[in-house]
Amino acid sequence: MTKENLQTERTRLSRLPKRGAFDRETIYPILDEAFICHVGFIVDEQPYVIPTGYARIGDDLYLHGSSASRMLRNLALGVDVCVTITLIDGLVMARSAFHHSMNYRSVVILGKAELVEIAEEKKRALEAFSEHVIPGRWAEVRPPTELELKATSVLKLSINEASAKIRTVAPVDDEEDYALDVWAGVLPMRVTAAGPIRDERLAEDVSLPDYVANYKR
């Protein structure tokens, strides 16, 4: 992977440029850790933002959904999209209200999505969605039928214009506020899995797979 710069005038950070990064080495781990993106697109001059899953294969981001989905049908027209991925890592508590912040890692990708028509690429993307969210799952489940593949649309967005924005540090207070008697620090935030809930119709002899029992993001 070459150290390539994905910055353009449109993905430039106008504020706090030191929080910005524009290289695949910084951006891809964020894409790989999160699993929900927010897709922005325009219909009749109105912006819409819709949450959905995604997967990355190499330098492409894949989205998928029902072929009947209004969002996917719009995106398949090749319109301009913005895909944003956000991880919240912590609440940053300063001594002053003003300097409160959050630690986060976010990525913004701009581009145009295209419909994936090649059956093999479509299947590979569906496997990537599944393995991205629940690694180990794909090999166990009933694979999609031809009819199910037809009912699913897969879109591809090349990752060529993108930025990451990252804040990771402790609170930064005004010098005179450090003397205040106010607790300050970071409260780390995480997405965690709670105890799995078995489906009511599951046969008793089907045991919980390790990839569910030990699920971590």
Add this chain to the structure above:
Amino acid sequence: MTKENLQTERTRLSRLPKRGAFDRETIYPILDEAFICHVGFIVDEQPYVIPTGYARIGDDLYLHGSSASRMLRNLALGVDVCVTITLIDGLVMARSAFHHSMNYRSVVILGKAELVEIAEEKKRALEAFSEHVIPGRWAEVRPPTELELKATSVLKLSINEASAKIRTVAPVDDEEDYALDVWAGVLPMRVTAAGPIRDERLAEDVSLPDYVANYKR
């Protein structure tokens, strides 16, 4: 609170309408539980989606940030925005790849934001942001100065055109797949706080407040 319908042709759900809701009673608890939204807006015909904090007071949603922020300066022009809030509640594992899903609660709000110019309303919104993310914090910290208030922009979006989309149930498999020997169920997902990290410059006698120690969303 009257049972009012916030549905318009633009917030109508074209697919799976049974997952939709359009009343404040359903929408507000989602807004109050989450604390990050994704704001969509258009600049030069390109959609942008930016994550940010927010707070709700009554039927208004408030956003805030640096007065120098490109996003806030754009939104303050009164352009069309879409604010989307998403809570991921669980991974839904079916016996077939096709019927995998997620449990989630999301809200989409459409409208135009306006700059809050009244100092009292601005202060009230800043307190609401703080109390929305960390209840109990506002009373302890150094309040904003006049200069800090000037450096902060607050925007207001009336919640009048909105929809919620909710999935809460177990996997739904094709009848013939229930016989398969594949674990199925829901893996609940939560946002949790890990152990607080004290700021290095914090005096030793400042103890951890209860609202941090017992933080829950």
